[in-house]
Amino acid sequence: MGSGWETTTLAERAAEAMPGSLLAGAGYVLLAVVGASLFVAVLGMALIYAERKVAAHFQCRLGPMRVGPHGIFQTVADTIKLLFKEDIVPAQSDRVLHLAAPFFSMMATLLALVALPMSPIVQVADMNIGVLYITAVTGFGVLGVLLAGWSSNNKWSLLGAMRAGAQIISYEVSATMSLLVVVLFSGSMQLSRIVESQADGWWIWRAPVVGVVAFVIFLIASLAEISRTPFDLPEGESELTAGFHTEYSGLRFAMFFLAEFVNMFVVSAMATTLFLGGWMPFHIGGVESFNAVMDLLPPGAWFALKSAAVVFLIMWFRWTFPRLRVDQLMKLEWKVLLPIGFVNLFAAATAVVFGWYFFPF
Amino acid sequence: MSAIVTTLEQRIGRGATTQEFFVNMGPQHPSTHGVLRLVLKLEGETVKDVIPVLGYVHRGVEKMGEHLSYRQFVHLTDRLDYLSALANNWAVAKAVEKAAGIETNERIETIRTLVAELQRIASHQLWWGVFGMDLGAFTPFLYGFRDRERITDILEETIGARLTMNYIQPGGVMFDLHPDFQRKVKEFIAYFRPKLEEYETLLSRNIIAQERMRGVGVLEAAQAVALGATGPVLRASGVAHDLRKSEPYGVYGKVEFDVPVGARGDCWDRYWVRIEEIRQSLRIIEQLIENIPEGKHLLVKPAVRTKVPEGITYSQVETARGVFGVLLVSDGKDVPYRIHVRTPNFNNLWAITRIAPGWRVADLVTMISSLDIVVPDIDR
Amino acid sequence: METHELISAVQALEPAAVPREKVDRAAVVAPVERFLELMARLRDEPDLRFDMLCTHTAIDWIAEARLELVYCLYSTVHRHYLVVSASVPREAAVMPSMQALWPIAEWQEREVYDLFGVRYTGHPDLRRILLDDDWQGFPLRKDYRDDFMLEGPK
Amino acid sequence: MDVSRMNPIVAPPLRRSGFFADIVAGLRSLLQGMGITFRYFSHPSTVVTQQYPENRATLKMFDRYRMRLSLPHDENGFHKCTACRICEQACPNGSINVVSRKGAVTGKTELDRYIWRMDSCTFCNACVMACPFSCLKMNGDFECSVFDKSLLVFNLTRYAGPTSTVLMKVENPEERRKLWEPRDVYSGPLPLRGTELPGGGKTLGKPEEPARSET
Incomplete structure (x- = not known):
């Protein structure tokens, strides 16, 4: 690889500091906790604002314009409103589960954030099974949705939850299948090493054809996993009023909402990390002068830009496409994405064995 | 236990x-x-x-009509199918004119045809947007409304109201056309034709939308007729029944237009029929807008309470949703003895009970939307 | 078919049917006894083929103590209209249901039942449709009064 | 009437071609749709939103816009209403109440109060159409929202007395004055719940309009 990037994670630094001074170790842990909470809150609000503005401009509107210049404090105002709203628990609901469900959703999102390498130095934990870990914890989010739908004791919620369950579990398969392509090419499951392996070119184009196919499959499958249009069946507004979170209000609704939007970021970050080089600047193997220009932008900015691009793409989908039907959703997964994913994985394996990719090193 | x-x-x-x-x-x-x-x-x-349950916005329009003069009754029909208020007005005006033997002139009929066709387009635009939204795409909704706004503005300039128009009166129309009407309508047609292509790209040619509509909710021709469905719903089932052609009123007999019909009667056909109807309406307007005949716009004094001779009159017009009929029973007074409105949506709605079973909830939403229901028209 | 042809065609099917005066299209008054049979034949007779029940309503002729039930039929095949009506006494308004001939009649008859109180025999689901289930009286009857009704304009 | 004269055009069927062809065509259709939305996104000039309270200065209703009924008073402050009640009869929902009186001096029927209930008005324009003296007008003042429904009852007259035609025949202003008697802007029926009128009964930016009555 020889890229010369030094990667350290917060976990590593905490571990390093721990033997020296317990206080410093605890400091790093606290930094991680506070940082993560703030990060999630700000990120969620920024994404919601961005979504509203992007949606508005796709639709020839202006979006929020009143609170602050161009409405930038609108989401802050909304958040405050949601925090102070009454938290209604339906009388016949399963109270404990109803109260707990949003935390499950939120938890899955937060756990996924832990492993994301946002820059060489900003990564909470760099596990050697990073890809597997992310797949595992994002799948955990469905539990919150299922519990929410079940505990609300509302038929619409239940329908939404059942849709979510079927959908998320099905699409995990395809998502994993396309992740494996990158794992094959980079030879590692550790996210930081996957990023480093893309120093000479991102896997989306360096892995010939299979990279693009894997990226498209990953994008589609992840959209389904986070229930974004065109796969927003669990909450399909025109069908199920609000799906699994019909009965939620106030803070708990806000948590579902936040989880949804941060999930979008997680998916974008994953797509960035795996296919678009993560925090790695745009490099073309061997063209050093060009690479030097690209290096002027810090890695963190590269990561943010790439993630923002994918987030924009996801929003763009949402504000263009209609929603699929339940059976079409399943058909798309099992009859289209999965076979293509398998063939793609096989092709990727062949490519790796014979070294058929651009800029082999 | x-x-x-x-x-x-x-x-x-x-x-x-x-x-x-x-x-x-x-x-x-x-x-x-x-x-x-x-x-x-x-x-x-x-x-x-x-099982549809109705009556949440029942206002007893027919009972109210028994206490109102014919001219006063017109404004109640605005509030039935509010998206084709003008066509509804026209149905009452037509019934009264037929029953009382009021002659109208060419200008009045041309104006009526023009505004009714404009409103048909506006109605279909709104339907298109809502249909998109029901399929889960929110953007068409706003595009539809954006373009509908143009028509609403044109009509507002002439009529003075945006939704509940009360414009077409027995014996004429309430106001003459605004001097800017012709220019603005031409501008609108030039503006809207490319937009219609965008509609097609955004929804008609979209694979997801097509999959959602293809073969969903097939209403067969015989079933549609027996269920009393009219308008685009009936035509999508393959029955070419369009009052504008079969018994031309207004100046429909003098203009050229085609009647789009469906082949199978699924949601796609209903969708396509409406989109094509927008094109045909544009064609009608283009033919009429150039030379609107001169003449008076109102031939009956507004304060006169028209007396209708004894008898029963049934007159109907083709609104954006189907046949809107007025059964007018007069006992020779200036208020109707009984006035019954046959609303298209009341009759179209029941198709849902026949086509929905066996499909999914999501398809049900598509089907309701493809029937283009306006609830106040059902409940009256 | 022209108006007089239609009327004679109906009279051929049902000799007791008489043309109804003062209607703007072909109209007959038929006896209630054989009404269903007449309607069935109107629907199926190849020359008539009234396959659509355009509208169905009632008129309360309170002075004559009868309800006139009006059926407006349309043929999508031959494109002609026919108004068929039958009178039932106001106090015992009973009519055979046309639901078997035209499914739409199920709901149109529910509406007439709701607003006029006509009882349809053979109707599968005769409930109020527009008004509340516990509504008292039949509002479109001329003698209907309730506390909220205003006087009509003079 | 044969069917051929209907010129029916039949809907094109939606065809499926094959697994891969469908995927390619489907993706293309999706991309085309995205192209449309992106064109709007990238052209801020296509935004149609109007920022309402900010654009009040430029926002103009069309002349015929039907919102508030008014009884225009001419430059001398006289109206033309003869209290003939034709508008009252033309109103389909009883929103107009013309209160007339015997003129104290002339001994003829003249308008005392012209009461218009906006809360029940459907803006059907029948009164304006019916008025034989063209003394009514619907104007485009659409900012009529109030917190209390009882504030939607207006008294349109500024004085009780004969029409402008009669008044202008009288040359002496003193004599004229004797013929009419100013109507307080609040002299309408009493308020339902004793509500005070905000801002002295004036609506936004229309000081020349007859103020709402305190019903």
């Missing part, structure tokens, strides 16, 4: 079984387009039965 427990155990022992359940879709539901309530019998996501 123990009996129930044992049967449940037996069921679980035999393997998983499903249970049908009822769920209320509406009166407050985003896809019932108003306060319509559908009681659904579901098995999982599959719709087993649909």
